[in-house]
Amino acid sequence: MTRSFFFSILFSALFINVYAQQSDLSVEKIMQDPQWMGTFPSNIKWDQNSSAIYFDYNKDGDPADSLYRIRLKNSKSIEKVSWTEEKDTDFARGTYNKAQTKKVYAKSNTLVLFDIKSGKETEVLQMPKNISNPVFLANEDWIAFEIEHNAYVYSQESGVLKKLTQIQTGEEPKKKETKSSDKASFLEEENLKLLSVVKEREDKKETSKQLRDARKDKELFTYYAGDRQIMNLQVSPDAKYVTFTLYDRGKSDNTIVPNYIDASSYTKDLNTRSKVGADETKVELAVYNIEKDTVYTANTSTLPGIKDLPDYVKDYPDKEWEEKEREVISSQAYFSDNGQHAIVNVRSKDNKDRWIAKMDLSTGELTNLDRQRDEAWIAGPGIGWTMSGGTMGWLPDNKHIYFQSEATGYSHLYLLDVNNGNKKALTSGNYEIFDPFISKDKKNWYLTTSKVGPDERHFYKMPLMGGKMEQLTSRTGNNDVSLSPDEKHLAILHSYSNQPWELYYKKNASKAEAVQLTSGQSEDFKSYNWRDPQLITFKAEDGVQVPARLYVPESSVKNNAAVIFVHGAGYLQNVHKWWSSYFREYMFHNLLTDLGYTVIDIDYRGSAGYGRDWRTGIYRHMGGKDLSDQVDGAEYLIENYGIDKEKIGIYGGSYGGFITLMALFTEAETFTSGAALRSVTDWAHYNHGYTSNILNEPFNDPIAYERSSPIYFAEGLEGNLLIAHGMVDVNVHFQDVVRLSQRLIELGKDNWEMAVYPAEDHGFVEPSSWTDEYKRILKLFNATLLKK
CATH class of the missing domain: 2.140.10.30 (Dipeptidylpeptidase IV, N-terminal domain)
Structure with a gap:
């Protein structure tokens, strides 16, 4: 496709877009400041006495979230916490004694004891510098803490304070040698031999010094x-x-x-x-x-x-490997x-x-x-x-x-x-365990699991040495639980596929009913009938069942075109029954479905939530099974939903952008168009912590990097490509797409365009940037997938 033709179909898309528009949604509406959706609680905390739940919220429409509270014994109304009270509030601080009756923590340079029953704070010690990480020792009279990377212990009973370590940064100072000259030594020795009084005085000085040294406390190493x-x-x-x-x-x-x-x-x-x-x-x-x-x-x-x-x-028989x-x-x-x-x-x-x-x-x-x-x-x-x-x-x-x-x-x-x-x-089966911790009476575990299914999260209680797990939450979706300090109640952040997070609480019992405490959706957000995506699986080329979320349009508007969304991060799950971290993309998929597109969102190989084999399915070949899962998803739509094989687009950000590039470069017969957002183009230029896990190191395993990096396959571009990237992206650097663009220029490719965002890092912040980016994506799909 020539560049002029690419521009002409983009402009003609304006006509197509107007003609096909059958939605109450628009890109401008979806991508505006998320406050339009309402306010939703986050960062749940309990007070020390288990009498109130605190959380970040924005009931008053402030520029940013503030701290709010619900007192459980009162009317359960939501009240804003004053700044004066908030700055003195730290719910996570401190460690308990064995009996769980006291806590110790630090406030700047002051060591504080907190009595759980009375709620009383007692300042027990002040130091010239800030105290950190105080804990009770086995003998709970003693409290250990840290000041400037050195350890101290303090006795509550006697008031004795001891410094245990003398740790310093930098190198040990070199000792200066004070060697007398031969001439000076000779004169001194002669003087002491000849003058008895002088020698006696020198001997007394040395004896006094030895006595003083003996009386000194031993200096720390x-x-x-x-x-x-x-x-x-x-x-x-x-x-x-x-x-x-x-x-x-x-x-x-x-x-x-x-x-x-x-x-x-x-x-x-x-x-x-x-x-x-x-x-x-x-x-x-x-x-x-x-x-x-x-x-x-x-x-x-x-x-x-x-x-x-x-x-x-x-794979490298010619290289010598040192054991x-x-x-x-x-x-x-x-x-x-x-x-x-x-x-x-x-x-x-x-x-x-x-x-x-x-x-x-x-x-x-x-x-x-x-x-x-x-x-x-x-x-x-x-x-x-x-x-x-x-x-x-x-x-x-x-x-x-x-x-x-x-x-x-x-x-x-x-x-x-x-x-x-x-x-x-203690646990077994084809599911995963998250964040287990031991109860205060040391008799049970509390833990979150995916036992009900990979698409749900629930909170459980289990005997310390193992046994039957008691499920304490029941609402379908994700239940992110914060247990009260007295372990009598659960504060639950819950969401469902089409319902953002809200706060619930219930007694710590499986049959107790959960009470909803917040309801933050705006009237504007509630006015649209947000879809509950179908959770499906389809068969991949190697026979495994691949999970996906599916959005199917009404038959009256169906256009036989499909869009595949590829989530980012690689190791992340997006096929589930809770509110997605990709909420903008979720809303965009509702818009696309209104316009007649069929949309599928796949938890490809490498995604979280499905165990070790799924996680490592991309080892040494990113753009292998993770990409073939997208191709198999496209085939599934063609075979089961009447999708025209010439009308399939793909898009995603970060890892999803990488897969989009690999799809356009190596699977041109499957994908007509794609939008690659903030995408990795050459894995040898990404960070160490993430990349070396999957591809090892480039100088040790160049095979893995070459077959995994889109820049090596750019000559395969046949469809229509939109590249979008933030210019101050400190995660996937702008350099990635600059190098790829030069490669495309040298290859003579003219069926691609690039949009750059000078104010944006990896995760976009400005609504104007989100809006511009997704208007371009929609135009691309309308222009290239809906053409006759």
């Missing part, structure tokens, strides 16, 4: 961290050890993103991330042994398989309540291994308890990421640890006895 950051500082419950993370960012080159519309009127450079393969970070777990007054690091060299090579090396100890990243230490044991989560930097190991605190030696190996990459709900251990900790018996693992293909909750190594799965 000073540990110099150099250029490394100190993180995750913790005092063991028995106050015998202090652990901390040493984080070295390295010196990898960051990339520059120019901001052409800076307020100064000058172009300003934004210093952003480095590219994949440039990660030079080093993370170590250090232990300060208080009795021995020394620091050592956790020894990871003895972990089983620490030198294992990944399977993909077999060496792999770099790892250690989490913080997780102490048993009595302080006698500690475990640590260790991940290999090549993403293939996760070890849970018991650490001998007296030496730093590690003993492996559980190794999870994945030749793709370790991930999944609760598994942890980089320095995070994910779901991990100790049961009150001080011998069982808990953690999550994808050992069965789905992320489940496990117990392991550290004394004998016996492991027990």
Whole structure:
């Protein structure tokens, strides 16, 4: 298609658009400030006494959300919290004592005790500098806390304050040597030999100094961290050890993103991330042994398989692979309540291994308890990421640890006895576990699962050592629960496919009825009959069933054209029965369906919610099964919904933009048109944390990068392509589409256009940008899919 013809059909689309318009919706309406939809609660919090629920809301139509509250014993009316009260309110602060009767937390430089029953705050200690992370130790008279990366303990009974560590950044100062000259030494020695009084006085000085030194308290060993950051500082419950993370960012080159519309009127450079393969970070777990007054690091060299090579090396037979100890990243230490044991989560930097190991605190030696190996990459709900251990900790018996693992293909909750190594799965099945935690009486678990189905989330209670799960929520959709501090009530953020989030509460019992507390939809939003998409599956080329959401138009307006939406983030779920984070796209799909389009939204391979095999289906080939799932979705529509094979479009942002490019470049016989928004065009230019999981590193696995990057397939463009990108995108850099555009120019392609947005980052903010972008998408589809 020539450029002139492309423009002519875009202009003719104006006529088509007017003729086909059968909707009460418009792009301008959908993409305006989301406040037009109403106000919906978020960030649910309870007060300390379980008497009120606090949340972010905007009942008064302010420029931004404010803090609101509902007092449960009163009329349950929604009231705005004054700024004076809000600034002194911190609901998440503090840690409990064992009996759950007190909390300790810090207010700037003041250590505060809070009595749960009376609601009284008591200031127990003030320091010259800010206090952070206070906790009760095993002897609950003692409270440990941190000031400027050093550990302190305080006795409530005696008022004794001790500094446990002397940690400093930078290098240890070099001691100056004061060596006397030979001449000076000779004269001094002669003087002391000849003059007895002088010698006696010098001897007395030395004796006095020795006495003073003997009376001094022993000085703390000073540990110099150099250029490394100190993180995750913790005092063991028995106050015998202090652990901390040493984080070295390295010196990898960051990339520059120019901001052409800076307020100064000058172009300003934004210093952003480095590219994949440039990660030079080093993370170590250090232990300060208080009795021995020394620091050592956790020894990871003895972990089983620490030198294992990944399977993909077999694709490079001509390359020599050195069998060496792999770099790892250690989490913080997780102490048993009595302080006698500690475990640590260790991940290999090549993403293939996760070890849970018991650490001998007296030496730093590690003993492996559980190794999870994945030749793709370790991930999944609760598994942890980089320095995070994910779901991990100790049961009150001080011998069982808990953690999550994808050992069965789905992320489940496990117990392991550290004394004998016996492991027990507390949950099992083709579903996933999210955010488990132990009840305050230490008798039960609370957890969210997808047991009802991958398209729903519900909250459960389960005995501590395993057993039947009691489902505590019942409303279809997603139930995001915040348990009250006294564990007697649930505050529930609930939504359904066509119903945004609202706040409910109920008693902590399965048969109790949930009471709706908010109703935030505006009259304008409620006036439209938002569709409840059909949840379907279709058969992929390899025989698996692929989940999707389907929007089918009325037969009277059906135009036999289809649009496929590709969600972003790769590892994200959008086929479900709750309000989508892609709410603008959801509304756009309602508009498209009104205009006669059939719309399908697919949870392709790589999406979240379906276990390990689905998650890793894109390993070493992005644009493989994730793209073939889109093609198979198109075939499903052709075979089952009468879609014209010449009238199929595709669009998406970020990862969805990447798939759109791959679709237009490599599946031209399936897709007539596509809109690629903020898309990755060359994975070697994306970030390390995400990309190296899936494609390894470009200098080690170039095969994976070449077959996964659209820029290598641009010569295959035959259909009509719209590229849209924010110019200050610090996630997927504008450079991505600049390089691709040059490639298209050199290839002589003229059936593509690019829209740029100078004020936008990766996620658009301005309604004008959203509106412009989606008007262009609609024009593209109307012009190229509805033509005779």
